[in-house]
Amino acid sequence: AQSVTQLDSQVPVFEEAPVELRCNYSSSVSVYLFWYVQYPNQGLQLLLKYLSGSTLVKGINGFEAEFNKSQTSFHLRKPSVHISDTAEYFCAVKGVQGQKLVFGQGTRLTINP
Amino acid sequence: DAEITQSPRHKITETGRQVTLACHQTWNHNNMFWYRQDLGHGLRLIHYSYGVQDTNKGEVSDGYSVSRSNTEDLPLTLESAASSQTSVYFCASSGEVESPLHFGNGTRLTVT
Numbered sequence: 001a002q003s004v005t006q007l008d009s010q011v012p013v014f015e016e017a018p019v020e021l022r023c024n025y026s027s028s029v030s031v032y033l034f035w036y037v038q039y040p041n042q043g044l045q046l047l048l049k050y051l052s053g054s055t056l057v058k059g060i061n062g063f064e065a066e067f068n069k070s071q072t073s074f075h076l077r078k079p080s081v082h083i084s085d086t087a088e089y090f091c092a093v094k095g096v097q098g099q100k101l102v103f104g105q106g107t108r109l110t111i112n113p
Numbered sequence: 114d115a116e117i118t119q120s121p122r123h124k125i126t127e128t129g130r131q132v133t134l135a136c137h138q139t140w141n142h143n144n145m146f147w148y149r150q151d152l153g154h155g156l157r158l159i160h161y162s163y164g165v166q167d168t169n170k171g172e173v174s175d176g177y178s179v180s181r182s183n184t185e186d187l188p189l190t191l192e193s194a195a196s197s198q199t200s201v202y203f204c205a206s207s208g209e210v211e212s213p214l215h216f217g218n219g220t221r222l223t224v225t
Contacts, residue, residue, distance in 0.1 A: 034213055044219045045216070049213055103156040104155055108209075
């Protein structure tokens with residue numbers, strides 16, 4: 001079975017500052033990794049995914065994440081955030097043989113002007 | 114464009130009543146999932162289906178049931194609603210193993 005830990009429940013940053021949202025996972029098998037974003041009163045949207053290959057993955061809205069197998073991490077980064085990035089962000093993991101996606105508890109990103 | 118729609122968007126019901134939440138997808142995906150979202154718990158899997166006539170329990174399935182009679186729909190039924198089932202419910206679907214989930218916009222259920 002897989003599990004995900006998002007290390008910060010809330011992250012406040014100033015506009016145009018860089019941000020990193022941390023995610024660690026646990027699994028006994030190879031995994032696929034995902035980051036989703038949830039804007040208020042909406043469902044979740046895919047930001048980016050890691051399936052295989054390059055460990056640096058680029059997504060929508062200027063976000064990127066780096067897969068680190070030795071540290072079992074998949075941290076999300078953006079070099080300069082905007083007010084519109086205010087949302088909740090979820091890290092998720094799925095075993096390569098399985099279909100069930102396991103979510104972290106979410107990180108609420110708040111951007112201050 | 115293909116989409117996944119949930120109805121209703123908001124529902125208020127009384128304790129003990131049966132409630133059904135609808136989920137309809139036009140992606141032609143075999144895999145469909147129901148999650149509930151609660152503060153401090155993230156998303157927790159209730160039930161899922163890998164195809165017509167297939168249903169499986171997730172981690173928080175007690176008090177819920179699903180049926181899959183066609184590819185497009187996976188309705189979620191609360192047999193006897195309880196206040197602990199007040200939550201936001203999300204339906205999702207996916208294709209192949211490596212494919213991401215596509216989510217509906219959620220149903221906010223309040224049990225009074």
